[in-house]
Amino acid sequence: MNNPYRPLPPLGALIGFEAAARLGSFSLAAEELNMTQSAVSHQIRTLETHLQQPLFLRISRRVELTDAGRDLLVSAQDALETVRLGVRRLDAYSKPGSVVIHMPPAFGALWFAPRLVQFRESHPEVDPWLYTDGHDVDLTESEFDITVTASLHTGEEFVAAPFLAEERVPLASPGLAAKFQNRLSEAPLIHDEHPDDWQSWFLAAGLERADCSKGLNFSDTALAVDAATRGLGMCLCDRGQAQPLVSGGRLQVLSPVGLRSGSQYYLVSLKRNLQRAAVRSLWDWMLAETGGS
Known part of the structure; x- marks a missing residue:
């Protein structure tokens, strides 16, 4: 099977190239990246060898991009920025008080959001991250800590509690x-x-x-x-x-008459998730808000 990533150059070489191209200097790139100038030069040579064409014109003590280098710079900057932002987003998953909760949009807008001020006042150490859509999620294969769902999850790894019966x-x-x-x-x-x-x-x-x-x-x-x-x-x-x-x-x-379709929503989590204090706090609070336990 062909490896689709085989033509890609080493990521480290792209970082050195982007800095040198942006700054117009191998020495300034080395200073920014906290590397030696020879290390940056080596990255550029590695990249040029991999691509089989020059990316810089060495003119006395300065460097200029070739046409190929200018073309690659645009792609390299876009790719590195995408990776940088993606890595930065991961910080939210490691915050001690972060709890990622999934629920249908109506629950998020009508039930959860109006109660957030009250929750934050009583649990300032917890940072809920709300994700809403109308589809069920697999807690064992996702980043969600808690989900509100009409599907009753069974299995030793799950904890499920009745949340709201729809009327x-x-x-x-x-x-x-x-x-x-x-x-x-x-x-x-x-x-x-x-x-x-x-x-x-x-x-x-x-x-x-x-x-x-x-x-x-x-x-x-x-x-x-x-x-x-x-x-x-x-x-x-x-x-x-x-x-x-x-x-x-x-x-x-407007009327005491309600439509009870029999739909029961559950609060579902994994046992391992509930071992985290922040997840347990949000779980217990949500059940208390509906009279559950």
Whole structure:
């Protein structure tokens, strides 16, 4: 099998080349890299031998790039900067208080983010790193310490705890709620892409409405909820996720009728992750916020 990296020169030689090309001097490059000038010269010769063409013109005591050298400099600087930034990002994984947590976008925007101030006040030593998307993740093959998921993980290496049981309730801003409280069948609607939709809710509530598909549409539940806070219509959202907005007076629950699809979300981690104090602190706090243990 062919090695796709065989044509690549040694990375160290590229570093010496980039410094010498940028500074226009082997001696200045050596000073910047804390190397001897002969070591830099050796790196350049190694690179030129590997590429089988000159990269510098040696003119008296100065050097100038050849056309090939100028071309390579652009690629070398881009590549080295990409590697530098990639290595720098790794620092976050080794921070003592860093906890990488994964959850669906609606949980992140509606449940987690509004509680961050409270969490940081009580746990200043923990630095949560929130990653949101709608897909399940494999904790054994990823950098995530905790995930919120509807999939129950089994296996000796996992720890799973019930987090939230989904119940979708109708919500609206206080102004819109006051206007349509006794005639929900006439209120403007806001839709997301959840299978428990307005048609299902009106059927469960025993109310008739012919235009259940009419109204604003969002693919993101959090954006649908935001539109509701702005008085643009009624939305459906999980009661637990919307609680910070209800407690803060930005939304009101319009009916005791909720859609319980049976979806149960779990907090899942690996046993080895929970041995870290920061991960355990965030885990325990999240369960306490939902009445879990």
